[in-house]
Amino acid sequence: MQIEVFLNEEKVQADIHPDMMLLDFLRSMNLKSMKRGCDTGNCGLCTVWVDGKPVLSCGVPAARVQGAHITTLEGVQKEAEEFSQFLAAEGADQCGFCSPGLIMNVLALKKENPHPTEEEMKEYLAGNLCRCTGYQGQYRALARYFELEEVQ
Ligand code: FES
Numbered sequence: 469m470q471i472e473v474f475l476n477e478e479k480v481q482a483d484i485h486p487d488m489m490l491l492d493f494l495r496s497m498n499l500k501s502m503k504r505g506c507d508t509g510n511c512g513l514c515t516v517w518v519d520g521k522p523v524l525s526c527g528v529p530a531a532r533v534q535g536a537h538i539t540t541l542e543g544v545q546k547e548a549e550e551f552s553q554f555l556a557a558e559g560a561d562q563c564g565f566c567s568p569g570l571i572m573n574v575l576a577l578k579k580e581n582p583h584p585t586e587e588e589m590k591e592y593l594a595g596n597l598c599r600c601t602g603y604q605g606q607y608r609a610l611a612r613y614f615e616l617e618e619v620q
């Protein structure tokens with residue numbers, strides 16, 4: 469089947485299998501920032517935006533995004549770099565596997581709610597898992613980025 473979407477604001481037409489997932493479609497279009505972690509909607513690694521809202525691309529059929537504007541990390545480089553500086557300053561740089569999904573949700577929260585409370589922030593980002601370190605460094609960076617008091 470044919471679909472037409474806007475990938476990082478570029479109009480694209482593609483022939484896809486009807487049961488292809490958005491994650492596989494995007495990676496087939498040479499966008500590789502989003503990763504496959506759990507493939508069950510539990511880790512956040514595959515997060516992209518559909519019409520400006522974060523979604524887990526492993527759980528969305530590509531056919532469902534017909535006509536939509538899809539944004540991946542490749543499309544928000546400037547904002548991502550700005551946030552990465554906060555992570556680096558706190559020694560909280562993460563691996564290339566989990567960072568893209570976290571950054572897409574952090575930037576989405578910033579757009580939706582530029583000044584979240586600590587609770588709102590933690591709730592919004594609860595679906596982004598890291599399997600190897602803790603979250604304290606990230607929380608320090610997030611506290612500075614969102615101008616919160618120190619986050620526990
Ligand atoms: S790969 Fe999609 S949520 Fe884990």
Ligand code: FES
Nearest residue numbers: 563566598599600
């Ligand atoms: S730093 Fe990427 S999974 Fe932990």
